[in-house]
Amino acid sequence: MDLLYRSTRDSSVQVTASQAILKGLSADGGLFVPNEVPALDVSLDELAKMSYQETAYAVMSRFLTDFTEEELKGCIEKAYDEKFDTPEIAPLVKADGAYFLELFHGATIAFKDMALSILPHLMTVSARKNQVKNEIVILTATSGDTGKAALAGFADVPGTRIVVFYPKNGVSPIQEKQMVTQKGSNVKVIGIHGNFDDAQSGVKTLFGDGELEKEMASAGFQFSSANSINIGRLVPQIVYYVYAYAKLYANGEIEKDEKINIVVPTGNFGNILAAYYAKQMGLPVAKLICASNENKVLFDFFQTGSYNRNREFILTSSPSMDILISSNLERLIYQIADCDDKADAALMKALSEKGEYEITSVMREKLRDFYGNFATEQETAAAIRDLYEKTGYVIDPHTAVAACVCRKYKADTADAAKTLIASTASPYKFTHSVMEAIGAACEGKDDFALADELSKLSSTEIPKAVEEIRTAPVLHDTVVEVPQMKEAVKKFLGM
Ligand SMILES: *Cc1c(COP(=O)(O)O)cnc(C)c1O
Numbered sequence: 050m051d052l053l054y055r056s057t058r059d060s061s062v063q064v065t066a067s068q069a070i071l072k073g074l075s076a077d078g079g080l081f082v083p084n085e086v087p088a089l090d091v092s093l094d095e096l097a098k099m100s101y102q103e104t105a106y107a108v109m110s111r112f113l114t115d116f117t118e119e120e121l122k123g124c125i126e127k128a129y130d131e132k133f134d135t136p137e138i139a140p141l142v143k144a145d146g147a148y149f150l151e152l153f154h155g156a157t158i159a160f161k162d163m164a165l166s167i168l169p170h171l172m173t174v175s176a177r178k179n180q181v182k183n184e185i186v187i188l189t190a191t192s193g194d195t196g197k198a199a200l201a202g203f204a205d206v207p208g209t210r211i212v213v214f215y216p217k218n219g220v221s222p223i224q225e226k227q228m229v230t231q232k233g234s235n236v237k238v239i240g241i242h243g244n245f246d247d248a249q250s251g252v253k254t255l256f257g258d259g260e261l262e263k264e265m266a267s268a269g270f271q272f273s274s275a276n277s278i279n280i281g282r283l284v285p286q287i288v289y290y291v292y293a294y295a296k297l298y299a300n301g302e303i304e305k306d307e308k309i310n311i312v313v314p315t316g317n318f319g320n321i322l323a324a325y326y327a328k329q330m331g332l333p334v335a336k337l338i339c340a341s342n343e344n345k346v347l348f349d350f351f352q353t354g355s356y357n358r359n360r361e362f363i364l365t366s367s368p369s370m371d372i373l374i375s376s377n378l379e380r381l382i383y384q385i386a387d388c389d390d391k392a393d394a395a396l397m398k399a400l401s402e403k404g405e406y407e408i409t410s411v412m413r414e415k416l417r418d419f420y421g422n423f424a425t426e427q428e429t430a431a432a433i434r435d436l437y438e439k440t441g442y443v444i445d446p447h448t449a450v451a452a453c454v455c456r457k458y459k460a461d462t463a464d465a466a467k468t469l470i471a472s473t474a475s476p477y478k479f480t481h482s483v484m485e486a487i488g489a490a491c492e493g494k495d496d497f498a499l500a501d502e503l504s505k506l507s508s509t510e511i512p513k514a515v516e517e518i519r520t521a522p523v524l525h526d527t528v529v530e531v532p533q534m535k536e537a538v539k540k541f542l543g544m
Pocket of ligand 1: 314
């Protein structure tokens with residue numbers, strides 16, 4: 050029997066894994082959740098001997114049960130190859146008593162590569178399995194990181210095209226350069242005059258345009274989304290927690306079945322939810338520590354049981370966590386509401402209409418696995434500097450938020466359990482903030498000059514992803530007004 054996925058807002062909607070991957074979101078606006086979290090029925094001693102790819106198969110095959118062994122192994126092989134600059138894919142680094150799980154060795158040096166390297170392959174297999182004949186067209190609006198990771202993942206994947214919209218003056222110079230130099234015969238990058246929200250709502254309008262859908266279908270195309278709520282992104286993220294635990298055990302850092310804590314720098318709540326699923330599969334995890342920056346909606350939520358997005362949006366040095374609506378939290382809400390779809394739908398309605406909701410005390414009880422805290426901008430910079438001065442190891446601002454919250458947790462609780470910290474971006478992606486935190490003179494220097502200095506100071510090599518764009522030619526220079534987004538997509542598709 051296949052494991053089915055149902056909508057958090059209507060439990061009667063039940064689809065297979067491949068259908069959930071193709072749809073992304075349920076038509077009722079709900080997120081797909083597995084009917085039950087499968088058990089990790091592989092022994093730790095077996096896991097300890099496995100490569101990343103073998104671990105990926107052991108974990109993902111439990112979730113994506115309608116994929117054949119050959120199909121899933123094919124996806125894994127294509128995803129986790131030399132695109133990563135280390136054969137371990139997700140190496141562990143021990144520093145200052147914690148284990149940093151480096152999730153930034155892929156094509157765009159941020160953790161989104163871990164899932165976006167495999168999503169395109171899961172999607173084309175899903176299309177084939179469900180007799181979809183159309184070419185899949187991925188539409189994405191990006192504030193910087195997701196766009197490039199999606200482009201890198203989908204570039205030259207047969208049967209797919211990808212169009213990324215970004216705010217022309219709303220991303221960092223490095224982020225823009227990364228996107229406009231993207232190679233691939235099936236990719237298109239388009240700047241818009243407007244901010245990220247304009248790009249995002251423009252894309253939503255295209256997704257909901259029935260006329261366009263019909264025109265596309267007759268031309269042999271259909272839209273899909275690479276958004277982080279797709280289970281095709283969530284499931285691959287469970288893998289590295291299992292892999293890291295098994296490696297800690299294999300390396301003699303922990304005893305068999307010793308419980309560890311996991312700290313995750315959080316924005317949309319996808320990465321930490323994957324850790325929670327790993328725990329539910331049976332991985333010996335004690336606390337899931339949710340680290341926020343100054344946009345601390347989640348900290349307040351864990352403190353009070355009230356989720357409230359009505360507040361000022363703060364731009365921080367950890368921009369990928371500047372989020373006031375953590376979409377993936379809905380999956381946790383559904384679960385702690387005892388899978389009551391009506392209750393979940395009512396809370397989400399309150400969120401969209403009033404910008405807030407409050408959970409019951411019974412639901413709060415079920416959040417005991419989680420601990421939330423946050424780091425201010427000053428504390429984030431101090432965490433980078435302190436760790437560097439103590440150990441020579443350099444971390445990026447997102448990871449620094451986690452390192453700071455880890456310290457706060459230990460001070461709060463005196464819990465001595467060993468801790469895994471999800472390290473979500475390379476310091477080379479945020480060179481300016483990192484060098485400034487360390488105390489280097491940054492004025493008048495561009496990001497490439499700072500990367501050279503960072504390389505000397507940390508004795509690490511400049512990643513290929515940064516080296517490549519130094520001299521790469523600009524391949525995309527289209528900029529449009531928001532009302533022209535539809536025409537731009539049609540033009541790219543030759544319609
Ligand atoms: C996306 C991102 C995060 C946040 O992850 P979520 O799954 O959205 O919680 C943290 N750090 C970096 C570098 C990211 O790109």
